[in-house]
Amino acid sequence: MFGCFGGLLGVILGIVALRQIARTGEKGRGFAVGGIVMSCLWLVFIAAGLALEGTSVLSPDSASGSNGTSRTEAEGVDVKKIKVGDCINDDKGVPNAADGEQAMVKRVEIVPCDGPHDGEALAAFQVPGSVKPDERQLFALVSDGCKERMLSRLRRDPAAGSLDMLSYYPSADSWRRGDRDVVCLAVAAGEGTKLTRPIRP
Template identity: 35%
Template sequence: MTSQSEQPGQYPGTVQTQPAGVHGGDPAAAWQQQPAAPPVKQGTNGFAIASLIFGIIGGILFSVIFGIIALTQIKRRGQGGRGLAVTGLVFSGLWAAGIAVLIVVALADGATRNDAGEITEGGSVSSFDLATGDCLNGLKESASITSLPAVPCSQPHEGEVFGTFTVTGDSFPGNTAISSQAEEGCTDRLAQYAPAAADDDSLELFFLHPTSESWAQGDREVVCIANDPSGQRTGSLKD
């Protein structure tokens, strides 16, 4: 019989090997050479989605705020949605540019008044900015009139503003009641503005009064207009 001594941890018939990829080097080096796994994205950023939605519907302020927050969070957290946030900001920019163009057009299209408040150059006038003595065109029955084309009274026009007054009340009285108040108040003021016009059977009363919607926004003004349905006139009723 033959006796054989063995080192601890070694057994007959086994071969010890070095860690894979390491030939006589430090085993830790093999671990350091392995590429790091890419970071796992944490889903789509909620602010990015909100920025896109508000950008589409024209909520410029919210879209810009949410878009900036989203881009900051996406970079820090590794989330998705950068394209959504950028698109929302782009839509907001388009909305802002469009509104700016409309404002410029509206200002350019507005009527010009002199220091006395008389219209010297024709253009659109807001129904809330109409004044006694303004001569107007485009007088048509409508449920809502926000503006009217105004011209100097020396030019052909359909009607002339001869008075304005304010109705009172805590709540909207209804269309029938407010129309009666407007007609009564305008009839009295026409004789004061131009006595001859009050006796002119060819003239009709055309008045603007608050609606239930404008009343809720604080509108209480009635605008009295003398209208000639047969055609346009030249010159003021007071001439």
């Protein structure tokens, strides 16, 4: 936020300097214009950073583990507010685990678990360390962590054969802001299929 004020101040001071140079004929017009341009670029970078704040990656934890397309969400509840036991809907549907699709997700809708929903949060944990692993290593850590915490419960469910796992984990931008949170979701394995009840404890 203070960086935003600094950028605005730089633009204002640059304009004042240009007016003074035009009035007095002093040198320094190039520096003043350069300062205004740099301040404007700084404001653009700050705006882009605020737009990406809180973004997490929704990724399939199926055996394929391949990378796919991305998309963004703009409405609902911040993904960082999802708690174990919450059921969620994504108005575009969760990625298809069979296709190995990934999605950049910021917000989801929390809904009752006894109605149609895209996924149920069954586990949560944090990725250790301060240095972000590369995407393949991070995916493996997240996938293994979710399987370790979820697999036995999924196997106890009567519909185990029609269930799959997905996970929210930090994007590169949210990692730089200190995000280490992972949320593990149970989802229906069939594309476009929703869950209609809670997963058996």
